[in-house]
Amino acid sequence: MSSDWSTSRELLLPAISSAPHGARGRALEQALKEAVRTGRLAGGVRLPSTRDLAAQLGVARGTVTAAYDQLTAEGYLVARRGSGTRVAEGVAMAEQGEGPPTRPRRELIPLRPGLPSMAAFPRTAWLAATRAGLAGLADAELSYPDPAGLAGLRAELAAYLGRVRGVSAGPEEVVVTHGTFESIGLLAAVLRDRGHTTVAVEELCNRDLHDLLELHGFGVEPVTLDEHGLDVEALERTGSRAVVVTAAHQYPLGVALHPARRRALADWARRAGGLVIEDDYDAEYRYDRAPLSAVQGLAPSHVAYLGTLSKTLAPAVRLGWMVVPAALRHEVVRRKELHDRGVSTLQQAAFAHFLREGGYDRHLRRTTSTYRRRRDALLAALAEQLPSWRPYGIAAGLHVVLRLPEGTDDAALAAHLSDHGIATTPLSAYGRAAFPAIVVGYARLSPERLHEAVARLRAAVGPPTVGEASGPPSI
Structure with missing residues (x-):
């Protein structure tokens, strides 16, 4: 006892x-x-x-x-x-x-966005990949890792990104990191050394991005968004020569950067001698639209492409990657070496095996099907119980934006919902929003739990809160 x-x-x-x-x-x-x-x-x-x-x-x-x-x-x-x-x-x-x-x-119902289902993590397959990856390492590879990443993983990533995301890169252009924020931090340090003083970001974005860039001494320039994504003309007016974009699935709005805007963004980068930092955080998950290739393929010399396992496997894995333009690669790798000596070789070897043997593709197919069912359950429950809360950004990703009746204080509503055991995020938490909304992640809940969550939402807001949103949104 x-x-x-x-x-x-x-x-x-x-x-x-x-x-x-x-x-x-x-x-x-x-x-x-x-x-x-x-x-x-x-x-x-x-x-x-x-x-x-x-x-x-x-x-x-x-x-x-x-x-x-x-x-x-x-x-x-x-x-x-x-x-x-x-x-x-x-x-x-x-x-x-x-x-x-x-x-x-x-007990909180976890509807905040930004996380996959940790219950979907392929524990058995990952353990097998870890054993196989370790068994395949030479003794010399157990020393300090190559700061750019394990050669075998960089080769697998280059092939995968070319096949799935239309990224133009060889293994030598890939740098393995601990995730998106480390990748942005490394690039920010190099840009600062090169004389950049500002970085542009989408006007609605993860607010930690602002803090990260300011930590590196940058002024942050928000750029307006509309239904076609980032406004490239507004970007030009900021005078910044670097911009962070979520082109495939804007975070949090969920819109995709329009093909004409993608070409305009690549043209801007070439004219300005600038850098597009393309955060491709959950592009693998799409349900009702054709896949969009990465912007990187349009201007490889001016786009740093970023990926992560935090949305597809789990944040605990702590693995991400960059495809870095040749002009920046040496400085980025040297920064990585001085920063932490490189990413764990054991983790890299496990993921290289997982990727090479098709485990990652199988996991993505399985979880895409799971998340689509969960999204559909959420939308059906909303249509039945909260029909005036209009969902946007539903064609891809792991979250939806629910537009609220005009005049709603979305921050106050999110706090009220938290008091009733429902964890959501107000759209206003991401920056200047054109309409009130809450951002809801659905990946962690089963269809049954999502129906329960919407019933709890309906009970928490009550009839007075539920009204009609006025007209289509401006973004």
């Missing part, structure tokens, strides 16, 4: 022993509730099994079971098969005398 369980006995026994025999169940329930509310039982702590706690307290097992069931129903505890009963997160009250108690929060 662990020390955690004995602590539970010391915490609860006084209340139980002083209660009349017929009131011990109620006393246990109140003692547990008080311990959770005051933080003496912290969020996430695993409680003893009903059998263990009953033995500790000298009560019937059914007494403990009834108390657990009641507090689970009230939101103080969370019970999951295989992991026991735990204290719910976010329930602790303010200390006595410092303010009113908080209500126990219901």
Whole structure:
């Protein structure tokens, strides 16, 4: 029996022993509730099994079971098969005398965008790839890695990107990184050394991108968007000679950069001697539209192409890549070497094997089908229960934008939904938005859970919030 369980006995026994025999169940329930509310039982702590706690307290097992069931129903505890009963997160009250108690929060339904289904991670195939990748490494390859990346992985990536994304690159042009933000950081450092002082970004984007660029000493120039993506004429007016774009699936709006805009962007880069940093974060997932080749193929000397496994496998893998123009490659690789000596060879070898043997393609086919079913379930539930919340950006990716009735404060609504156990992100969190909306990720929930999520949304907003959006959006 662990020390955690004995602590539970010391915490609860006084209340139980002083209660009349017929009131011990109620006393246990109140003692547990008080311990959770005051933080003496912290969020996430695993409680003893009903059998263990009953033995500790000298009560019937059914007494403990009834108390657990009641507090689970009230939101103080969370019970999951295989992991026991735990204290719910976010329930602790303010200390006595410092303010009113908080209500126990219901378990969050995770609808924030930006993550794939971690349950879909191919654990068995990845373990096999890890074993095979390690077995295939020479002793010398267990030394410090090539800062540009394992040669075998760079060759596989060059072939894959040419086949799937229309990227024009040989293995020598690929640099393996820990993900998109490291790739942008390396490029930013090189651009700063070359005299760049500003970088343009899409006016709606991940706000951490602003912080990253400012950390490197850049002024950030937002560029307007419309239904065709980035406005290249507006980009020219910023005077910046570098821009970060999500051309295949704009984040967060979900629009694709129009073919004419893609050509105009490549032409701008050539005229300005500029650099397009193409963040191709989830382009593999498309459902109702033809695939779009990367912008990099239009101007390889002026586009740095970025990819990542964070949206297709899991962020925990920490692998990404860049295809870097020849003029920047040596400086980028040297920066990478000085920064962290390179990415783990073991991880690279595993992914190289996974890619070479077709495991990655199979995973993408399977998860594309899964995510399409989840998207369809979300859209069907919205059409039935919240028909005036208009979805956009639905043809690809792992999230949708839900336009709200005009005049809605999307940030206030997102906070209200969080209080009701629903985690979303307001569109205004990404920058200046032309209409109020919330951004909803659907990859982590089953179709059944998505139907439940929309029912919770409908219950949380109530009839007064649900109105008609006025006219088509401007973007």
